[in-house]
Amino acid sequence: MSKLIAQAPALASRLVAESRPKLQTFMKYAKVELTPPTLGDIPEIRSGISRLINGARTGRWREVPVREAWLNTLVTVEVLCWFYVGECIGKRHIVGYDV
Numbered sequence: 001m002s003k004l005i006a007q008a009p010a011l012a013s014r015l016v017a018e019s020r021p022k023l024q025t026f027m028k029y030a031k032v033e034l035t036p037p038t039l040g041d042i043p044e045i046r047s048g049i050s051r052l053i054n055g056a057r058t059g060r061w062r063e064v065p066v067r068e069a070w071l072n073t074l075v076t077v078e079v080l081c082w083f084y085v086g087e088c089i090g091k092r093h094i095v096g097y098d099v
Contacts, residue, residue, distance in 0.1 A: 037045065055061055064072070088094055
């Protein structure tokens with residue numbers, strides 16, 4: 001046990017050295033992907049929503065390639081799963097609410 005404790009500083013420094021490039025890559029993408037929308041993004045969001053509604057009205061959704069439809073399905077399933085995981089965390093139970 002004392003041998004492990006003696007090696008702890010070396011192991012910790014090695015862990016930091018090996019995780020630094022991955023952490024830098026994560027931070028690079030996090031700064032872009034995890035920021036809230038700015039006021040300049042609102043017109044683009046509105047146009048995206050209007051294109052979505054217009055595509056639903058005109059039936060353009062039927063012309064979507066299979067690959068894009070599959071990717072949209074996977075994104076929808078991911079969002080639903082995160083919603084349900086959030087619900088389970090919020091209610092602190094897997095089934096039902098603690099009333």
